Amino acid sequence: MIDRVRTSKKTVSALVAAAALVLAACGDDGPPEPQTTATQFVDAINSGSADAAAALTTDPAAAAAALTGLYDGLSAGGTVTATPTYAVESTSDEGGTVTLDATWRFSTTSDGTEEPDGEPKQWQYDTTATASETDQGWRINWDPAILAPGLAADTTIRYTATDALVTPKVFDRTGAELMSQQVVTLVDVDATADPAAVASYLGPIVPGITAQSIAAQQAGAQGNSVTVVSLRQSDLDPIAAPLAAVPGVTLAPQTKLLTADRALASPALTGVSELWQQQQDENKGWSIQSMKADGTVEQLTGIDASPAPDIATTLDSALQLKAENALASLPQQAAIVALQPSTGNVLAVAQNSAADAEGPIALTGLYPPGSTFKTVTTSAALEAGTATPDTVLPCPGTENIEGRQIPNDDNFDLGDVPLHTAFAKSCNTTMGRLGVGLPADGLQQTALQYGLGVDYVTPGLTTVTGSVPLADTPAARVESAIGQGQVTASPFGMALVASSIAGGSLKPPTLVSGQPGTGDTTPKPVDPVVAEQVKTMMRETVTGGTATSLQDIPGLLGKTGTAEFGPNNEGAHGWFVGIQGDLAFAVFVAGGQSSAPALQAAGAFLR
Numbered sequence: 001m002i003d004r005v006r007t008s009k010k011t012v013s014a015l016v017a018a019a020a021l022v023l024a025a026c027g028d029d030g031p032p033e034p035q036t037t038a039t040q041f042v043d044a045i046n047s048g049s050a051d052a053a054a055a056l057t058t059d060p061a062a063a064a065a066a067l068t069g070l071y072d073g074l075s076a077g078g079t080v081t082a083t084p085t086y087a088v089e090s091t092s093d094e095g096g097t098v099t100l101d102a103t104w105r106f107s108t109t110s111d112g113t114e115e116p117d118g119e120p121k122q123w124q125y126d127t128t129a130t131a132s133e134t135d136q137g138w139r140i141n142w143d144p145a146i147l148a149p150g151l152a153a154d155t156t157i158r159y160t161a162t163d164a165l166v167t168p169k170v171f172d173r174t175g176a177e178l179m180s181q182q183v184v185t186l187v188d189v190d191a192t193a194d195p196a197a198v199a200s201y202l203g204p205i206v207p208g209i210t211a212q213s214i215a216a217q218q219a220g221a222q223g224n225s226v227t228v229v230s231l232r233q234s235d236l237d238p239i240a241a242p243l244a245a246v247p248g249v250t251l252a253p254q255t256k257l258l259t260a261d262r263a264l265a266s267p268a269l270t271g272v273s274e275l276w277q278q279q280q281d282e283n284k285g286w287s288i289q290s291m292k293a294d295g296t297v298e299q300l301t302g303i304d305a306s307p308a309p310d311i312a313t314t315l316d317s318a319l320q321l322k323a324e325n326a327l328a329s330l331p332q333q334a335a336i337v338a339l340q341p342s343t344g345n346v347l348a349v350a351q352n353s354a355a356d357a358e359g360p361i362a363l364t365g366l367y368p369p370g371s372t373f374k375t376v377t378t379s380a381a382l383e384a385g386t387a388t389p390d391t392v393l394p395c396p397g398t399e400n401i402e403g404r405q406i407p408n409d410d411n412f413d414l415g416d417v418p419l420h421t422a423f424a425k426s427c428n429t430t431m432g433r434l435g436v437g438l439p440a441d442g443l444q445q446t447a448l449q450y451g452l453g454v455d456y457v458t459p460g461l462t463t464v465t466g467s468v469p470l471a472d473t474p475a476a477r478v479e480s481a482i483g484q485g486q487v488t489a490s491p492f493g494m495a496l497v498a499s500s501i502a503g504g505s506l507k508p509p510t511l512v513s514g515q516p517g518t519g520d521t522t523p524k525p526v527d528p529v530v531a532e533q534v535k536t537m538m539r540e541t542v543t544g545g546t547a548t549s550l551q552d553i554p555g556l557l558g559k560t561g562t563a564e565f566g567p568n569n570e571g572a573h574g575w576f577v578g579i580q581g582d583l584a585f586a587v588f589v590a591g592g593q594s595s596a597p598a599l600q601a602a603g604a605f606l607r
Contacts, residue, residue, distance in 0.1 A: 193248030435481025
């Protein structure tokens with residue numbers, strides 16, 4: 001039986017079939033025997049039955065093998081789906097000559113639908129067969145060329161995907177090369193390899209690789225080969241010969257999209273790599289080749305690959321490296337996301353190795369934002385008209401608000417102060433009272449104006465901004481007003497809040513130049529007057545509030561945050577959101593216990 005659908009582990013698309021059977025006109029006495037046999041033969045091929053088709057030939061064993069081999073070759077090892085449609089075009093009673101019309105359709109889509117460019121890949125041709133009467137009835141005289149031109153007992157036919165001679169590159173916002181396709185080599189070891197010998201070559205290049213770690217990998221592989229590491233060509237060259245000479249070691253080169261600077265790493269590059277590969281697949285060429293036993297190859301049909309376009313990103317390599325370096329020494333999971341308020345361009349997305357172990361937390365990790373959410377609470381109160389920056393409000397050290405006891409940090413008590421002072425000093429009690437006076441959707445709608453809670457589909461970037469549910473009870477509004485309760489945000493989401501405040505409007509995020517994200521909702525525009533008022537308060541936070549450790553940084557605006565978490569609020573995350581000119585960013589430190597580690601990372605990032 002011919003397997004009609006074959007896919008690989010990484011199938012991008014699949015094959016689709018279009019079947020048509022064209023029969024010669026039947027006479028009053030029915031079709032002649034050669035035509036009937038030919039019709040049964042092509043019908044069996046089209047239905048996927050190699051054995052049934054082969055049984056209608058003079059050499060069933062050879063025909064079945066040839067049919068199966070042809071389909072396997074045209075299915076490209078399972079990476080495409082090949083669908084045949086054979087039809088009887090004409091028959092002749094003289095000598096039982098039959099002309100067959102064949103069409104093979106190829107697809108690389110997983111469901112067999114049209115290719116991304118909408119143009120089907122197909123191979124069409126005519127072949128000629130003869131039929132003769134045997135003891136078993138009329139049979140097709142077997143010849144491999146019946147199935148495809150150029151097919152013989154000593155040849156195979158295959159479908160081959162081809163890449164363009166020049167592969168695209170990825171650039172940063174300055175036009176500097178960010179990523180390109182490079183050769184990497186997998187170092188595979190089997191159970192017979194000496195761990196100490198392998199480690200003696202790899203250990204000096206890749207810290208952490210030891211004889212013990214290699215032995216553990218070998219044990220876990222249960223007798224199979226295991227890949228210990230993949231090396232760039234520059235790392236492999238000095239040790240290639242002696243390493244390859246170690247018994248049980250195999251070096252397997254392959255191509256991979258890598259950063260030009262090995263020190264540069266970002267969760268954002270995962271999506272860029274996927275976009276790059278998608279464009280490569282969409283621009284691949286293809287060919288049908290006939291290969292003889294001696295290795296001679298002849299192309300029968302196909303289309304050349306076209307170069308995929310380069311990808312220009314909005315990332316700033318220098319800023320990205322600064323963000324990475326600012327987080328490198330932190331033992332906790334930590335992340336920095338930086339945006340350009342005037343455009344929405346993503347400038348940097350960084351996280352440290354502790355965060356990498358948990359996934360792309362900078363883009364999709366959700367945490368209570370704590371006091372950084374007071375930017376939203378204050379904006380909501382200003383826009384609602386319940387307060388102005390100069391409205392004098394109480395800031396007691398602790399207060400029971402609607403049944404929820406709200407303390408300030410270390411129970412500091414400012415008495416009655418203007419709202420801008422309460423903001424800069426991060427008064428929980430003041431913000432809790434402001435939250436109670438807002439409608440159930442007040443914080444939710446203001447958060448949406450700043451992008452928090454908007455779900456974006458952005459080319460090359462997978463993000464989650466956060467969630468601000470309706471607060472339909474006073475107690476819920478108190479919790480939400482100080483960034484606790486059910487409010488969550490990602491570092492990306494809080495960077496978007498800072499960016500919207502900085503620019504006075506919500507700009508959709510953009511990672512690939514000219515391809516901004518599309519949100520699932522269109523919030524009410526940001527009130528630019530309110531945004532300016534909040535910016536002034538954020539400046540006071542740096543010059544005389546909770547972020548004075550950064551007051552040496554020119555023109556910096558910011559808001560600190562500490563967010564409790566855990567069953568008994570035993571832990572606390574640290575946050576800082578900042579604005580400096582046309583730069584807005586968020587710093588997050590999981591389990592930092594205060595905003596101090598986030599402030600330190602922000603200082604290292606900016607100084």
